[in-house]
Amino acid sequence: MTAADPSPIPWPTIGWVVSWYASNIGVLLLNKYLLTNYGFKYPIFLTLCHMTACSVLSYVAIALMKVTPMQSVRSKVQLAKIAGLSVVFCFSVVCGNVSLRYLPVSFNQAVGATTPFFTAVLAFLMIKKREEWVTYSTLIPVVAGVIIASGGEPSFQLFGFIMCVTATAARAFKSVLQQILLSSDGEKLNSMNLLLYMAPIAVICLLPATILMEKNVVGITLDLARKDIKLIWYLLFNSSLAYFVNLTNFLVTKHTSALTLQVLGNAKGAVAVVVSIMIFKNPVSFMGMIGYGLTVVGVILYSEAKKRYTVKN
Numbered sequence: 001m002t003a004a005d006p007s008p009i010p011w012p013t014i015g016w017v018v019s020w021y022a023s024n025i026g027v028l029l030l031n032k033y034l035l036t037n038y039g040f041k042y043p044i045f046l047t048l049c050h051m052t053a054c055s056v057l058s059y060v061a062i063a064l065m066k067v068t069p070m071q072s073v074r075s076k077v078q079l080a081k082i083a084g085l086s087v088v089f090c091f092s093v094v095c096g097n098v099s100l101r102y103l104p105v106s107f108n109q110a111v112g113a114t115t116p117f118f119t120a121v122l123a124f125l126m127i128k129k130r131e132e133w134v135t136y137s138t139l140i141p142v143v144a145g146v147i148i149a150s151g152g153e154p155s156f157q158l159f160g161f162i163m164c165v166t167a168t169a170a171r172a173f174k175s176v177l178q179q180i181l182l183s184s185d186g187e188k189l190n191s192m193n194l195l196l197y198m199a200p201i202a203v204i205c206l207l208p209a210t211i212l213m214e215k216n217v218v219g220i221t222l223d224l225a226r227k228d229i230k231l232i233w234y235l236l237f238n239s240s241l242a243y244f245v246n247l248t249n250f251l252v253t254k255h256t257s258a259l260t261l262q263v264l265g266n267a268k269g270a271v272a273v274v275v276s277i278m279i280f281k282n283p284v285s286f287m288g289m290i291g292y293g294l295t296v297v298g299v300i301l302y303s304e305a306k307k308r309y310t311v312k313n
Helices: 011-037 043-064 076-102 105-112 115-127 133-137 139-151 158-181 191-213 217-227 230-255 258-280 286-312
Strands: none
Touching: 011 043, 011 076, 011 105, 011 230, 011 258, 043 076, 043 191, 043 217, 043 230, 076 105, 076 158, 076 191, 105 139, 105 158, 105 258, 105 286, 115 139, 115 158, 115 286, 133 139, 133 286, 139 286, 191 230, 217 230, 258 286
């Protein structure tokens, strides 16, 4: 097949990409709706619901539906490493959900787009991984864009911003930590199996945190549900979507490539911003749009620089 006659993209692959976009943007918007518009102010409990659904549905998908072969944990040391990753993963999700209580989805996504910056910095500090200067230079517009967007954000809230930056840094930290802890061939797990083991550990961590920090949240939720039964359906649907984000992410990667997933992810962020503004009608300034646009351009340039560096070496 020549470059002038490219292979058509299979319809199942297009379907998985659309499903990934829908589930990813859907869970983000529903989180925002529940935590802000609906007034369900319990981000830790919401994360606990997500992780419980991921625990159950991961087992169903792998053990019963055979979506991917089950990989076993081979030692207590490997389990301890997975537990460490789970704590960081759990922390990032909680911080992300907390930030949605205070920030619009559009600004949340702008800050989240700086993940490559944190990943590059942490990779250098933790594993001494160096990139070419061209690659590092592309991170300048990534950070500059968020600074500009922050200054022009009408709904800027400092605590929400700190939580969003913390969530973004924690996601990058988890990515680098995973490279360190599960680097040997015998310890590597695909994303679905990793979630299968991480999610129950996250539930164990979140349960006492919920009890201590969001007192009587179950009773409050039941009281709210008696007044509006839709809350239960919102939580069930939202939690299921949280799992399908991971499932469709895995299937898109399987049917395309990690690089394609990165490109699609950049576009997904922009789509999420547009959809959230249309739904929630949050005010967006011209400087905010310029800042977010600059960040997205920086992320695209970073991806291209990484790709060329990899090909070159």
